[in-house]
Structure formats: structure tokens, C-alpha cells
Amino acid sequence: MDSRALQRLIARYVATDPPDSRRMFYTYEPLRYVRLDVAPPSFRKTLAGFLRRSQVPLALYVHVPYCPRRCLYCTCNATACSDRARVREVARLLLRELDLLAPTLAPAGAAGRIDTIHLGGGSPTILADGEFDRLAERLRALAAPHGPREFAVEVDPRAVDTSRLRRYHERGVNRLSVGVQDFEPRVLAAVGRTQARAAVEAVFSPEVRSLYPSIGMDLICGLPRQTVRTWARTLEHVLRLRPDRVAVNPLNVVPGQAAATILRRRGPLPGPAARVAMERLTVDTLVGGGYVRTGFDHFALPHDDLARAVRTRTLHRNLLGYTPGVWHDVVGVGPGANTELGPFRVKNEPLGPWSAALRGGRLPDHHGLLLSRDDLLRADVIHELLAWYRVDVPGLERRHGVRFREALAAELRALAGFAADGLVRLRGEELVVTARGRPFVLPICWAFARASG
Ligand SMILES: C[S@@+](CC[C@H](N)C(=O)[O-])C[C@H]1O[C@@H](n2cnc3c(N)ncnc32)[C@H](O)[C@@H]1O
Ligand code: SF4
Known part of the structure; x- marks a missing residue:
């Protein structure tokens, strides 16, 4: 990736300030837990x-x-x-x-x-x-x-x-x-x-x-x-x-x-x-x-x-x-x-x-x-992304008894910008953070935490 393209992505996805510690997903917890x-x-x-x-x-x-x-x-x-x-x-x-x-x-x-x-x-x-x-x-x-x-x-x-x-x-x-x-x-x-x-x-x-x-x-x-x-x-x-x-x-x-x-x-x-x-x-x-x-x-x-x-x-x-x-x-x-x-x-x-x-x-x-079933599903997605940079969709569906694309439809829509920039790819059986997208894995995870925060 040339440096101009990288600068553009950084400006779009990385906040000026250091990340908020309540959003760091060391373990997933909806923000209301913190209260x-x-x-x-x-x-x-x-x-x-x-x-x-x-x-x-x-x-x-x-x-x-x-x-x-x-x-x-x-x-x-x-x-x-x-x-x-x-x-x-x-x-x-x-x-x-x-x-x-x-x-x-x-x-x-x-x-x-x-x-x-x-x-x-x-x-x-x-x-x-x-x-x-x-x-x-x-x-x-x-x-x-x-x-x-x-x-x-x-x-x-x-x-x-x-x-x-x-x-x-x-x-x-x-x-x-x-x-x-x-x-x-x-x-x-x-x-x-x-x-x-x-x-x-x-x-x-x-x-x-x-x-x-x-x-x-x-x-x-x-x-x-x-x-x-x-x-x-x-x-x-x-x-x-x-x-x-x-x-x-x-x-x-x-x-x-x-x-x-x-x-x-x-x-x-x-x-x-x-x-x-x-x-x-x-x-x-x-x-x-x-x-x-x-x-x-x-x-x-x-x-x-x-x-x-x-x-x-x-x-x-x-x-x-x-x-x-x-x-x-x-x-x-x-x-x-x-x-x-x-x-x-x-x-x-x-x-x-x-x-x-x-x-x-x-x-x-x-x-x-x-945690609700919905929270546990999000926790699993975030864990998979942080550990492997990919989500194995059939495995996730089996563990949670859901259809991934339906259960997280709003979140996947929120990823459209990342997908258009080549940072994530949802194809067939997996959601993948691409090599280009790896520096942006935290903002990608935020898409899955936001709705319940
Ligand atoms: C509880 S400390 C244990 C180590 C021991 N107290 C020491 O400082 O040597 C655990 C680790 O949390 C990390 N940590 C603490 N505050 C942090 C922050 N604001 N951002 C990122 N990491 C932090 C540090 O790397 C620290 O070593
Ligand atoms: S826990 Fe470790 S990093 Fe935090 S204040 Fe104590 S010595 Fe410093």
C-alpha cells in the first residue's frame, strides 16, 4: 500500500486520541457493565x-x-x-x-x-x-x-x-x-x-x-x-x-x-x-x-x-x-x-x-x-477477529445457533466502508481482516460492540 493511501485510511479510521480503555476488549463486556x-x-x-x-x-x-x-x-x-x-x-x-x-x-x-x-x-x-x-x-x-x-x-x-x-x-x-x-x-x-x-x-x-x-x-x-x-x-x-x-x-x-x-x-x-x-x-x-x-x-x-x-x-x-x-x-x-x-x-x-x-x-x-446470547455472540466475533483476523462463519453459527448474516446484519452494514477500502472481506464462509486491514482491527471490532454498548 502506498503511503498516501495509508494516510487516508489512518485519517478515516484511527482516532487522534489514544483509545478509550473501556473499549479495549481484553475481554468483551458491554459498556453498561462498567457502570x-x-x-x-x-x-x-x-x-x-x-x-x-x-x-x-x-x-x-x-x-x-x-x-x-x-x-x-x-x-x-x-x-x-x-x-x-x-x-x-x-x-x-x-x-x-x-x-x-x-x-x-x-x-x-x-x-x-x-x-x-x-x-x-x-x-x-x-x-x-x-x-x-x-x-x-x-x-x-x-x-x-x-x-x-x-x-x-x-x-x-x-x-x-x-x-x-x-x-x-x-x-x-x-x-x-x-x-x-x-x-x-x-x-x-x-x-x-x-x-x-x-x-x-x-x-x-x-x-x-x-x-x-x-x-x-x-x-x-x-x-x-x-x-x-x-x-x-x-x-x-x-x-x-x-x-x-x-x-x-x-x-x-x-x-x-x-x-x-x-x-x-x-x-x-x-x-x-x-x-x-x-x-x-x-x-x-x-x-x-x-x-x-x-x-x-x-x-x-x-x-x-x-x-x-x-x-x-x-x-x-x-x-x-x-x-x-x-x-x-x-x-x-x-x-x-x-x-x-x-x-x-x-x-x-x-x-x-x-x-x-x-x-x-x-x-x-x-x-x-x-451476558445475553447476543452479547456472547459479539464477544465470540471480537475474540476471533483479535486472535485470528478472521471469523469462521459456520463454526460461529454452530456455537450460537444463529445465522451470522441475519443476527449481525446492522454490524455488517457498518463494515461496508471498511470493505470498500479493502480492509475486510465477507466471502462465502468467512469474514476476513485483510493484510491491509490488520492495523485497523480495533475499529473493525468496535462495529460489533457498539450496538450493545
Ligand atoms: C498490573 S500491571 C502489572 C505489572 C506491574 N505492576 C508493573 O507495572 O511492573 C499490568 C500491565 O498493564 C499495562 N497497562 C497499564 N496501564 C495501561 C494503559 N493505560 N494502557 C495500556 N496498557 C496499560 C502495563 O503494560 C502493565 O505492565
Ligand atoms: S500497576 Fe504497574 S503499571 Fe500500574 S501503577 Fe502500578 S506499577 Fe505502574
Whole structure:
């Protein structure tokens, strides 16, 4: 495609501002979910009923809500905290929540269905060693009898050293996901993240690599002061360290929030053309460097489970990101943690009410909704597009008992412009995002989310 044609497409389809984080489809949720206006019946009852009926494996997600300092771009559910006593209290309450959930979860654990544990945040690395050990022990006991197949921890490289990573390994952790975001000092300074390159390199040292079958790296594309040239240098560092997985998250913001305004002042933020150029550079550099693209924003080395899942077409995406092999439901523990059980999307209480409930010895309330059949159909289409850039129409029709062209007629009409520009093609048995259309996959997905938002 010549550069004038590309500029025209960018002007037409890519917004000037970074994407709205509520539209990022890490897991599909209609926008009304974000307003939390539907309260399900007792979470425990819902969970128990669901676990009785469902047979799919379960992941336990445990949310640690604190970080030592907040990065300016962050849209995660995280609060800055330098008070050890508060961290200790959260660690204690997480154990209490697990104790209260244990009778409900135990049958799934005993049946070997809890096969994944994911400790995220915020920054789980803020936990002191003893706090981490107790949590890891309790989680592994819940995943009895075989223990979890995967035990992942989100690691802030500034908070760990080799001995701590050895300790995690000894407690059963077998996957790390490391927040790096960028390697350029100017970019990191702009977003308030002081991070020595040596700290990142230490996590990818031969000794640590020998302990973990998979270490992933998170980057963000679209940060203030990033340019195509700085991004090329960052990607060179990535290739040198060769993480098993790389997630290149497009920067997203919550429009109108203070952080979005502050970030813009730290700018300049790369505009639409630079963002598209950086994304193309990412694909060219990483795929050229031996990575397999495992979804629109993820890459993995060929030996990694995710790359294998691409080869066997068994790649799934839930709120923990891409998962290889089989679909997992996710039970979220901790303040604001999300739960995804079949059609249920529920959210735990935020930190204040969550703490109060657990101090009072009861499980916090959960809020959320039951996705309709229509929502589930849209979720499936979006997942297929983000993972494979194509929708297998007969497969989708079989799974949902609908006729694709009738059920999503308005959405397909909304894609007419993309089709005329050669970005998507609906022919015969599949809807395909063309090579030319790949940089525009998010706006294409929005066509399928809009109607129910
Ligand atoms: C909860 S953080 C875990 C890592 C750890 N707290 C750290 O920062 O090192 C998960 C990841 O979310 C991503 N993230 C946070 N805010 C984002 C935003 N506004 N846009 C895109 N990605 C974001 C970052 O890549 C971050 O590493
Ligand atoms: S990116 Fe990580 S360390 Fe920074 S505020 Fe978000 S969760 Fe905390």
C-alpha cells in the first residue's frame, strides 16, 4: 500500500486520541457493565451453581491492589501505597477471602479443575516474603490434588532481585509476566516510572531464565515522547533479552480522567500515523526476529505454549489475556477483581467496602451482569477477529445457533466502508481482516460492540 493511501485510511479510521480503555476488549463486556448497575444474587450461590454445571477448567485470579508509586499512564485497578501496615492488612484479608471461598471452590480443586493461578495487580511484588509465601501456599492448596498447571505472577522489575525470583520459583510459580513498558529513559521519565535497565536485565538473566519455562514482557505503545525511532531502539532491547512472550499493549486512556490530561501534558503523545507506524514496526521486528504473532497485540517464541496454541488453533482469550489450550473461567479474588464464569461477568467490591466486609468476617458483595446470547455472540466475533483476523462463519453459527448474516446484519452494514477500502472481506464462509486491514482491527471490532454498548 502506498503511503498516501495509508494516510487516508489512518485519517478515516484511527482516532487522534489514544483509545478509550473501556473499549479495549481484553475481554468483551458491554459498556453498561462498567457502570455496575446489576447486582447478581449471592456470589457464593452463583459460583456454586455454576461450578456444579460447568466442566471447564478454572483460573483463580488474585488481585493485589497496591503499588509503591503510581505510573501516570496506568489504567489498572491500583493505588499507591508506602505504608507497610496497609499492605500487610490486604495480604491478611486476601487469605480471609480465600478461606471464605474455599468451601465453594474445594470441589473444583479436588476435581483438578483449578489448574491456573494468576497473581496480579497493582503489584504483587509489593508483598513481603512471608506474605507472599502464605498466599502461595493457600492458593496451591486450593488447586489440589495436582497443584496448578500454571502459577503466574505479575512482576515489577524494580521490586525484585534474583533471590526473590528464586523464592517464587520454590513456592511453585512457573510463569512471570514482567512490566517493562519501554526502555527509553526519556519516555519512562515522562510517565513517572523510574526504572533502571539493569533491573529489567536481571529478570532475564540466564539464572532466572533457567527457573521459569515462560517469562513474558509487557510493553506499551503510544506513550508520551515515544517516536518511531525510540520505539525501534526499545524493540532492539526486546530482541536482545528474548522474552518468551511479548505483550505490546496499545496505550489506552479513560477520557476525561485526570491521568489522561496529565499524560498529555507530558507529551507529545504519538499521533495516529506514528501509532500505526510503530505497530507495523513491532510486527516486522518481532516476527522478523523469530516471534509468532499470537493475537493482535501478543507475540511468543515458537517453543512457548501460546505459539503452540496458534499452531493447533486452540488459542483463547479471557480477562487474564491469551490462554493456550482450553477456555478457562476465571474467579477473581481481591478488591475490584473481575470474575468471568461462562455468561457471568462480576466484579468484587472496591478496596474500602471489600476490606470492611472481610474484617466483619463476610464475603464482599459482587456486582455485574449476565451476558445475553447476543452479547456472547459479539464477544465470540471480537475474540476471533483479535486472535485470528478472521471469523469462521459456520463454526460461529454452530456455537450460537444463529445465522451470522441475519443476527449481525446492522454490524455488517457498518463494515461496508471498511470493505470498500479493502480492509475486510465477507466471502462465502468467512469474514476476513485483510493484510491491509490488520492495523485497523480495533475499529473493525468496535462495529460489533457498539450496538450493545
Ligand atoms: C498490573 S500491571 C502489572 C505489572 C506491574 N505492576 C508493573 O507495572 O511492573 C499490568 C500491565 O498493564 C499495562 N497497562 C497499564 N496501564 C495501561 C494503559 N493505560 N494502557 C495500556 N496498557 C496499560 C502495563 O503494560 C502493565 O505492565
Ligand atoms: S503499571 Fe504497574 S506499577 Fe505502574 S501503577 Fe500500574 S500497576 Fe502500578
